[in-house]
Amino acid sequence: MCNSFKDVLLPDLRLSLTISPRWGARCGVLVRTFAATVGGYGIAALWGALLSAGLSRFEGVATSGAVLTGMLSSFAICVCVVMWVFAARDLKRMALGLLIPAVLLGVALWLLRATA
Amino acid sequence: MKGAFRQSMAWLHTWTGLLVGWFLFVIFLSGTSAYFQYEITRWMTPEQTVVVTSQVAAQNAMTWLRTNQPEAVAWDIYLPGKRGGPVEVYWTPKPEAGKDAVRDWEKDTVRLDAATGQKAAGRDTQGGYFLYRFHYDLHYIPVIWARWIVGFCAIMMLTACITGIVTHKKIFADFFMLRFGKGQRSWLDAHNVSAVVALPFILMITYTGLVTLASLYMPWPIKASGMTEESYYAALYPVAPTREPTGKPAAFINLDKVFETTRQRWEGAGIAYLSAVNPGNAGATLTATSAPDKRMQTRGDSVQFDGVTGQILWVSPVRGVEAKTESVMVGLHAGRYAGAVLRWLYFIGGIGGTMMIATGLVLWTSKRRLKLPDPARPHIGFKLVEKLNIGCIVGFPAGIAIYFLANRLLPLGMTARADWEIHSLFIAWGAVLVWGFARPAKRGWVEALSVCAGLFALVPVVNAITTPRGLIHSLVSGDILFLSFDGLMVLTAIGFAFAARKVARHKPMVKAKTKASKTQPEPA
Amino acid sequence: MMSDAFIFLLCLGAFALLLAAMSRHQQEWFGAKLARPLSLSLRAGGFGLLFAAWLVAGFTVGFAYGTVVWCGCIAVAALVVIAVNINRDRLLKYLRR
Numbered sequence: 138m139c140n141s142f143k144d145v146l147l148p149d150l151r152l153s154l155t156i157s158p159r160w161g162a163r164c165g166v167l168v169r170t171f172a173a174t175v176g177g178y179g180i181a182a183l184w185g186a187l188l189s190a191g192l193s194r195f196e197g198v199a200t201s202g203a204v205l206t207g208m209l210s211s212f213a214i215c216v217c218v219v220m221w222v223f224a225a226r227d228l229k230r231m232a233l234g235l236l237i238p239a240v241l242l243g244v245a246l247w248l249l250r251a252t253a
Numbered sequence: 254m255k256g257a258f259r260q261s262m263a264w265l266h267t268w269t270g271l272l273v274g275w276f277l278f279v280i281f282l283s284g285t286s287a288y289f290q291y292e293i294t295r296w297m298t299p300e301q302t303v304v305v306t307s308q309v310a311a312q313n314a315m316t317w318l319r320t321n322q323p324e325a326v327a328w329d330i331y332l333p334g335k336r337g338g339p340v341e342v343y344w345t346p347k348p349e350a351g352k353d354a355v356r357d358w359e360k361d362t363v364r365l366d367a368a369t370g371q372k373a374a375g376r377d378t379q380g381g382y383f384l385y386r387f388h389y390d391l392h393y394i395p396v397i398w399a400r401w402i403v404g405f406c407a408i409m410m411l412t413a414c415i416t417g418i419v420t421h422k423k424i425f426a427d428f429f430m431l432r433f434g435k436g437q438r439s440w441l442d443a444h445n446v447s448a449v450v451a452l453p454f455i456l457m458i459t460y461t462g463l464v465t466l467a468s469l470y471m472p473w474p475i476k477a478s479g480m481t482e483e484s485y486y487a488a489l490y491p492v493a494p495t496r497e498p499t500g501k502p503a504a505f506i507n508l509d510k511v512f513e514t515t516r517q518r519w520e521g522a523g524i525a526y527l528s529a530v531n532p533g534n535a536g537a538t539l540t541a542t543s544a545p546d547k548r549m550q551t552r553g554d555s556v557q558f559d560g561v562t563g564q565i566l567w568v569s570p571v572r573g574v575e576a577k578t579e580s581v582m583v584g585l586h587a588g589r590y591a592g593a594v595l596r597w598l599y600f601i602g603g604i605g606g607t608m609m610i611a612t613g614l615v616l617w618t619s620k621r622r623l624k625l626p627d628p629a630r631p632h633i634g635f636k637l638v639e640k641l642n643i644g645c646i647v648g649f650p651a652g653i654a655i656y657f658l659a660n661r662l663l664p665l666g667m668t669a670r671a672d673w674e675i676h677s678l679f680i681a682w683g684a685v686l687v688w689g690f691a692r693p694a695k696r697g698w699v700e701a702l703s704v705c706a707g708l709f710a711l712v713p714v715v716n717a718i719t720t721p722r723g724l725i726h727s728l729v730s731g732d733i734l735f736l737s738f739d740g741l742m743v744l745t746a747i748g749f750a751f752a753a754r755k756v757a758r759h760k761p762m763v764k765a766k767t768k769a770s771k772t773q774p775e776p777a
Numbered sequence: 778m779m780s781d782a783f784i785f786l787l788c789l790g791a792f793a794l795l796l797a798a799m800s801r802h803q804q805e806w807f808g809a810k811l812a813r814p815l816s817l818s819l820r821a822g823g824f825g826l827l828f829a830a831w832l833v834a835g836f837t838v839g840f841a842y843g844t845v846v847w848c849g850c851i852a853v854a855a856l857v858v859i860a861v862n863i864n865r866d867r868l869l870k871y872l873r874r
Contacts, residue, residue: 177408181471182471182473183473185471185473185474185477186474186476186477187477189473189475190477190478193478200479200480200488201478201480201485201489201573201575201576202574202575202576203474203478203575204474204475204478204485205467205489205575205576205579207471207474208468208471208474208475209464209467209575209578209579209582211471212408212460212463212467212470212471216411216412219408220262220265220412223261224258226257246477250477
């Protein structure tokens with residue numbers, strides 16, 4: 138299984154031309170593992186926070202209810218992000234796919250908090 | 254692109270599964286056994302033979318408190334449900350003048366026999382409660398670390414499940430095509446069958462498991478909402494208001510009335526928890542919280558009564574839809590609402606999940622063995638996985654068997670007896686782990702599996718010798734609980750023996766020449 | 778208890794029908810492939826039974842509780858059908874005797 142994944146990770150090698158393909162693949166795995174952990178939890182947390190801050194603006198939604206909605210749905214987001222990190226064709230795409238939603242969520246959250 | 258996607262998902266499935274597989278096995282197995290935690294506790298306290306209603310248990314506990322702690326400023330009673338168990342009683346001693354009332358949770362408590370209302374007689378044990386707490390608090394490490402570890406494993410489990418589904422969509426299509434063959438194929442089949450059959454359960458249990466500790470794992474939504482943790486919990490789990498005591502003493506209300514009123518309010522649900530403040534005073538209050546054994550919502554409803562007149566003072570507000578959802582999700586996870594049949598279905602689901610994890614772990618090695626440059630001399634990583642598989646998949650169940658045996662065999666008067674039951678579990682587990690590392694893999698498997706089968710087979714035997722409630726007695730007197738427990742032990746023993754035989758007879762598909770030259774030096 | 782048993786039997790029947798609706802298993806169990814319309818109605822019958830089991834569960838023990846029981850019954854019933862299918866040769870030999 139490891140060997141087959143090396144083919145998937147080959148585009149990563151462009152970032153590390155000087156080392157052997159084997160080590161290149163390993164580095165790719167390492168980078169992705171880190172990105173999945175930090176990105177997965179971070180984006181899930183941002184999502185939960187945004188939902189919590191956003192939904193409680195609506196009339197008839199209890200603040201504690203909005204918090205729960207954010208909290209309970211965040212785990213699904215976390216899994217999706219982890220899958221994206223390992224599914225992305227190369228590291229550049231992967232990073233963009235993490236940063237864009239993170240920035241969007243962050244800005245939206247910041248706007249909500251600023252106008253509160 | 255599509256092929257690449259599937260490949261990377263397959264890769265993710267393999268490695269997330271392997272990374273947390275051993276933890277998941279232990280978490281799943283202990284959680285599965287926790288569906289019978291009260292039954293296990295009753296088996297482990299064989300001196301207690303009578304199961305009473307929670308109403309009788311409450312009366313008994315109240316009598317004990319009136320006699321032994323009449324001065325206390327608060328009484329709390331944790332009642333057993335329909336499935337039996339002891340009553341846990343806590344109190345807050347009357348403070349010295351000018352000081353605040355403080356409860357020492359370790360000291361100001363006693364475990365009572367629900368039927369007699371006296372200090373629980375017989376052996377000191379944590380019973381099924383230990384297996385339940387071990388499921389998410391582990392042992393020997395701070396609980397917060399443990400819960401983070403378990404949470405990490407759960408999210409990895411979810412990832413492994415989803416990637417497994419993405420990778421192996423086909424197994425849903427040819428659900429019935431599965432055939433048991435030889436070698437790797439049969440492990441794959443076993444993994445697939447347990448995964449597909451238990452999938453609804455596994456997905457539900459993993460997600461709702463994360464939900465049970467959501468506010469620990471994901472506190473950010475609370476912060477973002479502008480609430481503090483205190484105000485959040487106060488909004489979600491409202492607590493009855495307190496009332497100052499008056500100077501006058503007054504007789505505390507009769508509990509029968511409380512039980513009658515709550516039964517009507519809660520559609521038949523019982524009381525799980527009673528909290529009396531200033532009992533014996535004219536300003537006394539009594540708050541009753543509902544038991545989760547009747548409704549899927551696990552979070553209880555509360556009613557506060559005037560402790561003298563029995564008038565209702567306060568009722569916990571109706572939950573919003575989100576809080577209800579959370580309550581149902583946690584309820585689905587813990588299954589406290591389930592009747593006997595559904596409880597067994599839960600148990601089967603849990604065993605299915607455990608089997609899926611175990612077969613997945615074994616699959617990792619059996620898939621790779623053929624690709625090794627020299628299958629008789631695998632590299633260190635492969636060896637490690639193989640040995641850890643033995644130590645975990647056989648070691649932990651063996652530990653559970655020893656936990657039950659220790660309950661029967663440790664001297665009754667021993668100090669820290671309950672702790673030593675638990676230590677025995679880990680000592681046995683450690684022993685199997687070491688044994689697995691010390692022996693060649695295949696022999697390690699066969700020996701460990703055989704020993705494990707023997708240990709489980711011993712449980713009913715030792716039970717029959719050390720207590721008057723052996724298998725024959727249970728058969729004659731129709732003691733369903735002891736019959737089921739002993740029967741399940743025998744079944745487990747048969748299962749392990751079967752596995753041992755299978756492994757012993759299994760011929761790995763290794764080049765005949767290498768095999769002959771490498772395995773000959775071993776004693777037969 | 779009775780209703781649980783009934784729900785389980787319905788699920789068992791459902792999976793047996795679904796199994797019989799697949800041409801590969803028709804070959805193995807009956808020695809010949811069945812006509813396509815028959816296969817399709819077997820499949821429809823299987824899904825119909827599953828739905829019926831859900832309805833029975835819902836009306837006897839309530840839809841929330843019943844759905845959970847139904848899920849559990851499906852899993853066990855599927856397991857039984859798979860176990861029977863795996864041991865087909867042994868079973869057929871025994872039946873022919």
